[in-house]
Amino acid sequence: MPDALKLDLSEKLYAKAVELIPGGSQTMSKRPQGYAPGAFPIYAERAKGCRVWDVDGNEYIDYLMALGPIVLGYCYPAVDHAIVEQLKKGVVYGLLHPLEVKAAQLITETVPCAEMVRFLKGGAETTTAAARIARAYTGRELILNCGYRGWADQWTAQQTTPNARGVPECLRNTVRSFPYNDLPALEAILRETADQVALVFLDPVSATEPDAGYLGGVRELCDRYGVLLAFDEIVTGFRLAPGGAQEAYGVTPDLACFAKGVANGMPLGVVCGTREIMQTAADLLISVTYGGECLSLAAVCACLEEYRKGRVHPHLWRQGEQLVHGFAESGRRHGVPFDCTGLAPMACPRFTHPNPEFNADAWSFFLQETAKRGVLIRRGGLLFVTFSHQDEDIEHTLSVVDESLALLADAVRSGNLKDRLHTKPIEESFRRF
């Protein structure tokens, strides 16, 4: 193993990128400053299964997985086959295409709340459509929201968003935030505002698991106060279970949004819900040129057919659980404050030292050492395991994590952690939790 990763081409490309692309990337969470700059790859060249190769020729077992969309693994044969076959027939048409009907049918058969479905592209577009449908259906404007819904104006205007430059001030009070896992706090807001509230919108689960009865309690409060409930299943959808968190927890919202994980990386957003509410969308201005783009629709059909065979989700849970246990065990063995929160298919590793500066350095060192040994993990993000992570990949990952934590423990004991960092300072521009 080399002393440091060779990343010359990545670094050179990124230097050019910042001259051409404001911020250097299209996705804030992919900016190299948020990983271990100087010791972590920046540009991918290709990927297959659970592996990715960077432009400098280094190979890694990947847990970034495009930040969530890849559930089956890169270049999954059944999905790629469906895409290639459709490509031969055309990508998008002026006419409608039968795949719209087939994909909608499969989703309504798979997702508990889905009686009708509309297709869009990104997550923000999808959550924005859900908001419009809820407002039109109820004739009310206020949305009570907990969590990240994407970059669109109304979500960025929410009181808790740190950087709302460029967003009209008048949107500020159209979305009000509420804390997760706190039913009394939600009820207090509903007591005060229910007659203005169109929708309660939340991620059913992210890095923090819902307390027992929390999601059912939210459902019950929404019913009692006569407001709609939407789940943002953009991360949980098709990852926790074929029917998402609503299936996993047995709580059915009125509306739900899916985007990542729907089509194994192809860009597709889904807003769905009960027939009565979704029917409102028939004459709303929710209209996108690429909603009926057929490569993504062919991909979603292939994915759903795979998910419905029943092998994918038990695999994600099993492999995720091995990672969660293995990470915590290595942390304990080496006396490093390190574990995972959240659910196994989307666990969230974290350093838990009371000193945030220690945690920041520990992350830089950990990413530097794991990347050097061929494993990509996201600083403070979710660990996305796929159907393509086989036992030997998990075993290798756990040995890399163990070795890296042993080195971290040694650096801490020797008092030279900062000297052993080959990274530039980090800049975390964006964090969802």
Ligand SMILES: Cc1ncc(COP(=O)(O)O)c(C=O)c1O
């Ligand atoms: C829960 C959740 N909702 C919405 C979004 C926005 O999705 P997109 O980036 O595709 O607009 C994200 C993206 O990370 C997300 O995680």
